[in-house]
Every structure is written in C-alpha cells, then in structure tokens.
Amino acid sequence: MPTTLExxxxxxxxxxxxxxxxxxxxxxxxxxxxxxxSYVTFVLxxxxxxxxxxxxxxMLDVHHKGKAVVASGNREEAEMHVYRLHExxxxxSMEHDE
Amino acid sequence: xxxxxxxxxxxxxxxxDLDDGAAADDPTLADxxxxxxxxxxxxxxxxxxRAFLVRLxxxxxxxxxxxxxxxxxxxxxxxxxxxxxxxxxxxAEYQRLxxxxxxxxxxxxxxxxxxxxxxxxxxxxxxxxxxxxxxxTLSEGDTMAFMQSLNAIRLVLGTMLEIxxxxxxxxxxxxxxxxxxxxxxLGWILEFTVRALSGA
Numbered sequence: 001m002p003t004t005l006e007x008x009x010x011x012x013x014x015x016x017x018x019x020x021x022x023x024x025x026x027x028x029x030x031x032x033x034x035x036x037x038s039y040v041t042f043v044l045x046x047x048x049x050x051x052x053x054x055x056x057x058x059m060l061d062v063h064h065k066g067k068a069v070v071a072s073g074n075r076e077e078a079e080m081h082v083y084r085l086h087e088x089x090x091x092x093s094m095e096h097d098e
Numbered sequence: 099x100x101x102x103x104x105x106x107x108x109x110x111x112x113x114x115d116l117d118d119g120a121a122a123d124d125p126t127l128a129d130x131x132x133x134x135x136x137x138x139x140x141x142x143x144x145x146x147x148r149a150f151l152v153r154l155x156x157x158x159x160x161x162x163x164x165x166x167x168x169x170x171x172x173x174x175x176x177x178x179x180x181x182x183x184x185x186x187x188x189x190a191e192y193q194r195l196x197x198x199x200x201x202x203x204x205x206x207x208x209x210x211x212x213x214x215x216x217x218x219x220x221x222x223x224x225x226x227x228x229x230x231x232x233x234x235t236l237s238e239g240d241t242m243a244f245m246q247s248l249n250a251i252r253l254v255l256g257t258m259l260e261i262x263x264x265x266x267x268x269x270x271x272x273x274x275x276x277x278x279x280x281x282x283x284l285g286w287i288l289e290f291t292v293r294a295l296s297g298a
Contacts, residue, residue: 034256
C-alpha cells in the first residue's frame with residue numbers, strides 16, 4: 001500500500017483564459033417599460049426563491065435605477081439564470097463582477 | 099362601482115381554495131397527476147375570449163417559428179435579448195446554443211396553453227357536460243405557462259406600440275389606439291394571473 005499519493009498528471013487547459021479568469025459573473029435585469037412591476041417581482045421570487053421584500057426591492061431598483069444585479073455565480077450558473085429570465089421575457093444580461 | 103357587498107366582477111384568473119366545494123367536482127384533482135397537492139387555478143373566460151386568446155397565441159407562435167424578416171426583427175429582439183452586451187463572441191455563442199432552446203420552450207408553453215384554452219379540449223367531455231363551466235382547473239405549471247405566454251404577447255404588442263420608456267403609455271396618441279386597448283386588457287389579465295399565482 002503506497003504511503004504517499006502518486007503525483008497525478010494534470011492536463012492543463014492550454015492557456016484557457018476562461019478558466020484562469022473565472023471571476024464571478026453577475027446577472028443583471030434592465031428596466032423595461034412593458035413588463036408589469038408585479039410580474040417582475042413575481043418572476044424574481046419564483047426563479048430565485050427571494051422573499052417578497054427582497055424581490056420587491058430588486059424590482060424597484062430596476063425600475064428607478066435602470067438595472068439591478070439579481071444573482072451571481074460562475075459562468076454556467078449565470079448563463080442558466082439569464083436563460084430562465086429570458087424564458088420569462090425579462091431583459092437580462094450577464095457580465096463580470098468588476 | 100361602489101357600495102353593496104359581494105363581488106364587483108369576476109377575476110379573469112383565480113386561485114381555487116381546495117376546501118371550496120367547486121374544486122371537489124373537478125376530475126383533474128382526482129386523477130393523481132403530478133403535483134396533485136399543488137394549488138389549482140381557474141380561468142374565467144367565455145368561449146369568445148378563449149378563442150381570441152388562442153388566436154393571439156397562434157400569432158405569437160407564427161412570429162417565433164417563421165424566418166426572421168426586417169419587419170419582425172425588432173419584435174424578436176425584445177423576446178431574445180442579448181445575454182452578453184459587450185462581448186460579441188460570447189453573445190454569438192449564447193445565441194447559437196440557447197436561442198433554439200428558448201424558441202422550443204416558448205412554443206411548448208404556447209401549445210399547452212392553447213390546448214387548455216381551446217373550446218374543444220378533451221376534458222370537457224368528462225366534465226359532466228356543463229358547457230358554461232370551466233372544463234378543468236389548471237395546475238401551477240400550466241398557469242405559469244399561461245402567464246409567460248400572455249406576457250410575451252403583451253411584450254410584442256408593447257414593442258409594436260413603441261412603448262420605449264415608462265412615460266410612453268401616457269401619450270395621448272397611444273392611448274387612443276385600439277391596439278393600446280388590447281395591450282391594456284392583456285395587462286389586466288396578467289395582473290390577476292400574477293396575483294393568483296402569488297397566493298392573493
């Protein structure tokens with residue numbers, strides 16, 4: 001029985017900037033004049049499990065400030081959030097958390 | 099509009115209290131379908147209203163599944179907003195991977211909602227033949243699909259009406275159009291759908 005672990009050959013993703021650079025992403029919902037405020041609040045509650053208070057506060061941020069960060073995560077998580085927001089016709093996009 | 103007890107009008111969409119006797123007669127509650135313990139919802143539309151909503155849903159499906167043209171591109175842009183606003187490469191990849199899925203998801207919702215609204219849906223035959231009664235109640239998932247599809251129609255209408263800022267809807271020329279009336283009406287139904295789903 002070996003007492004130490006064999007060094008494992010790790011395959012380096014050749015200069016993969018994406019992985020090296022996997023800073024968190026933020027998911028942003030932008031203000032739009034068509035979606036109802038109650039609808040936006042409800043979608044944020046049902047997609048992210050936010051409380052009424054939190055979802056309402058985010059919706060009001062979107063409404064008054066033009067946008068709000070509604071979620072964050074790695075690229076895959078953020079893309080899934082954006083996709084589900086798009087399914088509900090919210091104006092959502094993602095960018096690196098600066 | 100004021101005074102007197104009782105209801106002033108019938109909400110277009112309502113959550114059904116499961117203790118309510120009306121729900122007990124619903125055959126869809128007894129068949130042990132998925133989520134049998136979830137809340138149920140009722141759409142209170144007459145046959146003409148149902149037919150009209152089905153027609154709007156068909157138009158939305160047509161828009162989503164037809165070749166994009168110069169005329170439809172601006173409408174579609176709002177249904178498929180960019181995920182990466184400052185990165186054309188990532189954006190192209192997102193559209194390539196997700197757009198088809200997004201269309202399929204929307205079409206699936208439209209199809210299921212259209213089936214639920216269609217006057218000749220299969221449930222009516224097993225529902226005691228009460229022609230004026232809603233043929234069946236909706237699950238929470240069905241009601242979500244209804245809400246999403248209705249919202250997408252309203253979004254396209256709003257885009258056509260060039261409602262581009264929060265004050266546009268106050269513009270007199272917009273208010274006067276029939277299209278704005280429809281846009282407003284869909285907003286009213288949507289508002290009640292959200293309320294019902296929120297448990298109000």
